[in-house]
Amino acid sequence: MCAYKVIIIDDEPPAREVIKHFLQDHNDFELVGEAENGFDGLKQVQAQHPDLIFLDIQMPKLTGFELLELIDQPPAIIFSTAYDQYALKAFELHAADYLLKPYNKARFEEGLAKARKLLNQSKPPIATEDLVREYLQEPIHRIVVKDGTKIDIIPTDEIIRITAQDDYSEIITAKSKHLKKQTMKHLEEVLDPRKFVRVHRSSIVQVSQIAKIDKYGKETHLALLKNGDEVVVSATGYARLRELLGW
Structure with a gap:
């Protein structure tokens, strides 16, 4: 052996x-x-x-x-x-x-x-x-991503939003996009809940990056982010935002 x-x-x-x-x-x-x-x-x-x-x-x-x-x-x-x-x-x-x-x-x-x-x-x-x-005793403050032989360390404060991409999560900052083989559920649980909200099953946004929210459908809203991106907000996601922001 x-x-x-x-x-x-x-x-x-x-x-x-x-x-x-x-x-x-x-x-x-x-x-x-x-x-x-x-x-x-x-x-x-x-x-x-x-x-x-x-x-x-x-x-x-x-x-x-x-x-x-x-x-x-x-x-x-x-x-x-x-x-x-x-x-x-x-x-x-x-x-x-x-x-x-x-x-x-x-x-x-x-x-x-x-x-x-x-x-x-x-x-x-x-x-x-x-x-x-x-x-974990407290939320994470950075995310580490492997891209081939390169390793990127992303401070969470730089994250604008995260979207689901099959088995990966796409982390979007003002400068770049990164794919990480990690579930949205996991990221939702380890990120600071005072700063990040899962507004849809496929989207997590940093609340400070939201410029405005408009009605979009019967039970949905559309969040316009400061970088110009638009993100659909589900009824559950909107309720989470209202609770966090005290609306």
């Missing part, structure tokens, strides 16, 4: 060394790469196609969650993090395991055993969207 391929992604060199040291006792796991930030980690994942990633959450350039969103089929994940027990409840549901820093060899062995069991059972990849929704 071939060894499971492992990549370590953590911005702390001592943390990476601890994992490498503990892995030496396990011939069924092979370390094939390591990275100190999310960008380099993504390159390693794309090149090596690992079976297991030891992943830190708070890293420079890209967070662990942002990295996962850019991987089409995330492998088994063991989070290595300094977050408290409350924040870690989501990891228990959607990851192989989490290692709360600092941890000892016994705790590492426990996590690796869980990952081994998961890999042997060939379970589906990590449910990234579910994990992010359950973990």
